[in-house]
Amino acid sequence: MVEDKVLDLVAQRLSSNGDLNSAECAAVLELPRVIVSYDAGACIVQEGAPCMQAGVLVEGIAFSEIGWQHTRRQIVGLHLPGDLLDLRGAVTSASGETIMAATDCTVAAIPADALTSLLHGKPRVAHALFVEILSEASIAREWIMNVGRRSARQRLAHLCCELAWRSREVGIGDGQSFPLPLTPEQLADATGLTSVHVNQTLRKLEADGLILYRDAAVRILDEGALRKEAEFDELYLCPGATH
Amino acid sequence: MVEDKVLDLVAQRLSSNGDLNSAECAAVLELPRVIVSYDAGACIVQEGAPCMQAGVLVEGIAFSEIGWQHTRRQIVGLHLPGDLLDLRGAVTSASGETIMAATDCTVAAIPADALTSLLHGKPRVAHALFVEILSEASIAREWIMNVGRRSARQRLAHLCCELAWRSREVGIGDGQSFPLPLTPEQLADATGLTSVHVNQTLRKLEADGLILYRDAAVRILDEGALRKEAEFDELYLCPGATH
DNA sequence: CGATGGATTGAATCTAATCAAGGCGTGTGG
DNA sequence: CCACACGCCTTGATTAGATTCAATCCATCG
Numbered sequence: 127m128v129e130d131k132v133l134d135l136v137a138q139r140l141s142s143n144g145d146l147n148s149a150e151c152a153a154v155l156e157l158p159r160v161i162v163s164y165d166a167g168a169c170i171v172q173e174g175a176p177c178m179q180a181g182v183l184v185e186g187i188a189f190s191e192i193g194w195q196h197t198r199r200q201i202v203g204l205h206l207p208g209d210l211l212d213l214r215g216a217v218t219s220a221s222g223e224t225i226m227a228a229t230d231c232t233v234a235a236i237p238a239d240a241l242t243s244l245l246h247g248k249p250r251v252a253h254a255l256f257v258e259i260l261s262e263a264s265i266a267r268e269w270i271m272n273v274g275r276r277s278a279r280q281r282l283a284h285l286c287c288e289l290a291w292r293s294r295e296v297g298i299g300d301g302q303s304f305p306l307p308l309t310p311e312q313l314a315d316a317t318g319l320t321s322v323h324v325n326q327t328l329r330k331l332e333a334d335g336l337i338l339y340r341d342a343a344v345r346i347l348d349e350g351a352l353r354k355e356a357e358f359d360e361l362y363l364c365p366g367a368t369h
Numbered sequence: 370m371v372e373d374k375v376l377d378l379v380a381q382r383l384s385s386n387g388d389l390n391s392a393e394c395a396a397v398l399e400l401p402r403v404i405v406s407y408d409a410g411a412c413i414v415q416e417g418a419p420c421m422q423a424g425v426l427v428e429g430i431a432f433s434e435i436g437w438q439h440t441r442r443q444i445v446g447l448h449l450p451g452d453l454l455d456l457r458g459a460v461t462s463a464s465g466e467t468i469m470a471a472t473d474c475t476v477a478a479i480p481a482d483a484l485t486s487l488l489h490g491k492p493r494v495a496h497a498l499f500v501e502i503l504s505e506a507s508i509a510r511e512w513i514m515n516v517g518r519r520s521a522r523q524r525l526a527h528l529c530c531e532l533a534w535r536s537r538e539v540g541i542g543d544g545q546s547f548p549l550p551l552t553p554e555q556l557a558d559a560t561g562l563t564s565v566h567v568n569q570t571l572r573k574l575e576a577d578g579l580i581l582y583r584d585a586a587v588r589i590l591d592e593g594a595l596r597k598e599a600e601f602d603e604l605y606l607c608p609g610a611t612h
Numbered sequence: 613c614g615a616t617g618g619a620t621t622g623a624a625t626c627t628a629a630t631c632a633a634g635g636c637g638t639g640t641g642g
Numbered sequence: 643c644c645a646c647a648c649g650c651c652t653t654g655a656t657t658a659g660a661t662t663c664a665a666t667c668c669a670t671c672g
Contacts, residue, residue, distance in 0.1 A: 174604070192514055194600045200514040214503045217496070222507045222605060245496070249489035253460070259502050260457045264465045266509040271435055271443040273517040274561030278628070310651065318517030323628055325652060357437045361417070362465060521660070553619065566660055568620060 132184045132234045133157060135208030135296060143261075144254030153248050157241070159234040164227040166307070170211065171225040177215030178238045183207055186231030187307055190223040191315065201316035202266065204228075204289065208296050210258060216241055229307045261363070268362045273318035276357070278327045281317040283356035286337060286344055291360050303345040375427045375477045376400060378451030378539060386504075387497030396491050400484070402477040407470040409550075413454065414468040420458030421481045426450055429474030430550055433466040434558065444559035445509065447471075447532065451539050453501060459484055471550045504606070511605045516561035519600070521570045524560040526599035529580060529587055534603050546588040 137154045140146060146154075161184070164170055170188060171177065183205050193199035202223060205211060215221035216238040245252040265288075272281050286306075293304035306313075310321040317324065331337050336352045338345040346352060380397040383389060389397075404427070407413055413431060414420065426448050436442035445466060448454060458464035459481040488495040508531075515524050529549075536547035549556075553564040560567065574580050579595045581588040589595060 190510075192510055192605075194514075194518075194602075198518050198600075200518045202510040202513045213499075214507065217499050217503060222503075223510060242496070246492035249492070249495070252488065252492070252495050253485070256456075256460050256499075256502070259499070259506065260460060260465075263502065263506045263509060264457065266506060266513065267433075267435055267445040267466060270445045270509065270512050270516060271437075273513060275437075275441050275443045275558075315518075320629060321651080322630080322653085326628095326654095329652090357441075359437075362435075563661060564619080565621085565662080569622095569660095572620090 132159065132161060132232075133182060135184070136182050136210065139208050140251065140254040140258065143257035144250055146250060146254060150248050150251050153244055154251060157236050157244065159236045162233050162235055164231045164233065166227055166229045166231075168227045168231075169224060170227055170231065170233060171215060171221050171223070173221060173224040175221060176219060177212065177221045178219065179235045180213050180216035180238065180241055181211035181225075182234040182236065183209045183211055184232045184234050187228045187305060188225055188231055189228055189308070189312070189316070190225050192223050199315050200318070201312060202269065203262070204316070206292055206296050206298065210255075210262075213255075213259060228312070229305070264362045278317070278319050278323055279331065280356055281319065282313070282324065282327055282331065283336070283352050284358055285313075285317060286346065287349075287353055287356050287358035287360075288363070289344070290346055290349075291363055295363075299343075302349070303343055305342060306339070306344045307342040375402065375404060375475075376425060378427070379425050379453065382451050383494065383497040383501065386500035387493055389493060389497060393491050393494050396487055397494060400479050400487065402479045405476050405478055407474045407476065409470055409472050409474075411470045411474075412467060413470055413474065413476060414458060414464050414466070416464060416467040418464060419462060420455065420464045421462065422478045423456050423459035423481065423484055424454035424468075425477040425479065426452045426454055427475045427477050429470060429472045430548060431468055431470050431474055432551070432555070432559070433468050435466050442558050443561070444555060445512065446505070447559070449535055449539050449541065453498075453505075456498075456502060471555070472548070507605045521560070521562050521566055522574065523599055524562065525556070525567065525570055525574065526579070526595050527601055528556075528560060529589065530592075530596055530599050530601035530603075531606070532587070533589055533592075534606055538606075542586075545592070546586055548585060549582070549587045550585040 133155050137151050140154060141151055159182070170181065173192060185207055188205040188211065189201050190203040190205070191199050191201045205225070211225055211233065212221045212223070216236070245255065272284050276284060289306065290304050293299045294301060298304060308316065310324045313324045314321045328339050332339060336346070336348050336355070338347060376398050380394050383397055384394055402425070413424065416435060428450055431448040431454065432444050433446040433448070434442050434444045448468070454468055454476065455464045455466070459479070488498065515527050519527060532549060533547050536542045537544060541547060551559065553567050557564045557567045571582050575582060579591050579598070581590060
């Protein structure tokens, strides 16, 4: 990844959130940052740890989890390239979630004060960032719905639909396939199930010809049927859209 | 409620989020607004509807829900006095959740453009608002954990702990009691259970001497035991705190 | 006073968790 | 280079918790 390009995806995202002009885009692209690489399985942010920076996921896939004394954990979000990591850490000086690298990741770390002065100097960038956070919150609400009111089969189907959509948005995969580099246990922690049941359910989704799950990637075979099963409606992923 | 006092709680909240000076507080207090009353059961905000304003809950208790074609719904958040309602609606012109009044409510509606110009003119207020949204997001993540990884008993215990804490924060109830004006069915929709099971579980919590649930209010009898059962840790409710 | 709808309680069913065993891949050491 | 051990994925069988079904109670309202 060329050094100059690392913030392209965020700038693009914020720009589509808030319709930024070129000066505002430039301000985002010129944010000071430090590029950091993480191996798959590494911890990018530790829950509760003091923190003076925000991160931008440049390459790779990561996830956020919260836990209860290492005995139980819940994955509360997945991050694709272009996503902001741990804004809470930058804004409140302490992160509220642990962020782990699911694959090898490269992250652009942005000092909190640089972010703060950008927000103070460029209110429309702040507005775009608002939209970004609200978008994440919207996804979180849909996840509550997912684990609270859907069957195992629907939960996994919905997760597939969401990731297919988001992957397309950032240009990952070929449209019908997307990477899903999570172990069965991590999928279980994301959907509120057990790894055993995740396995059995994915097998059934395969047997029914809806998806193909191989080599840490999913190929969607019958998107219409999958969306219908999952009760998937992408509106929650498009906060900027005026419907 | 005296007209001048309606925004006191928000100003106080934002001030504690971002340490605002008196000019910034005043700017919040002087926001233009229209006071609107809603009967219990009324719809304050409709999911997907166009929307050009934010709301501040002044009195009463409300909740947010998302649904799937009226066949299934999930309550994704509870709102107490001082909470902001539907910021997403104000920022993106379309709300992503339905907000219903659980009791009679009075809401201060604030025009989106007034909010926007406040944010542009007073960056530290914008910062405080960031913290507020991130706090809501933190609660949402904890709710994912609740419905995804805890037993029925724990879910209800955790909800009680959260509401007891938040009620104290805004000066509702007497410290050990707080209003819980939700029907069994609504409690079920908030915890990802059925009304039948909610009833049976609440009875057991009562039989075990942890809580007393009468007349749309909960009295906590053994807070230590309840917190332990619920795995409750209030840190997620205190985003501003530096731990 | 009877009718209606939600709350409550108990019993049966089912989904998902837990328990248990086997397979596969990886990495290590002989 | 092969053998073995280890851990995790995978699959099947049993158990437990939550749902669904069904009946009754209670409050509200006409």
